Amino acid sequence: AAKAGVPCAVTLTAPSATPRLHDYRRLAALLAEAGTAVPLLVTAPRWERAEDQVLESAILTGGLLCDGLGDGVLVRSALEPAKNLTLVYNLLQGSGTRITKTEYVSCPSCGRTLFDLQETTERIKRQTGHLKGVKIAIMGCIVNGPGEMADADFGTPTSATSAARRT
Incomplete structure (x- = not known):
């Protein structure tokens, strides 16, 4: 159970600009410097075109997961739920974080x-x-x-x- 005032997880969101890799890396470094064991949720923003969603999600989450950063992934997507789930599993597979197939x-x-x-x-x-x-x-x-x-x-x-x- 979470303590009052202590977040369960931390993520980055931006209303007008996509959070970039270095923003998440900096956040992870700040959390480590502070000795905070709060999980880092990597949130990929929503893109209208499926190709953009796949590419941008792979760049953001793949780069961070390959660096060992991120405790969870959230992909906000215009894709159908089944395709979105497949995308997330492929991101995890590609980074070696979770192996679900050959x-x-x-x-x-x-x-x-x-x-x-x-x-x-x-x-x-x-x-x-x-x-x-x-x-x-x-x-x-x-x-x-x-x-x-x-x-x-x-x-x-x-x-x-x-x-x-x-x-």
């Missing part, structure tokens, strides 16, 4: 990739999408694949021959 890493498909990387990736996703919290790397060649998949739990440096065998 994560995939794939190479950019350079000239050394001799097969349809997108098709192969989709096939692997269909077979492994149920593995919540697992990071899977799908690489197109042996040249850069090992380095690019170093952070993955599972990885496959795929070639045209091995991709053909899996069909």
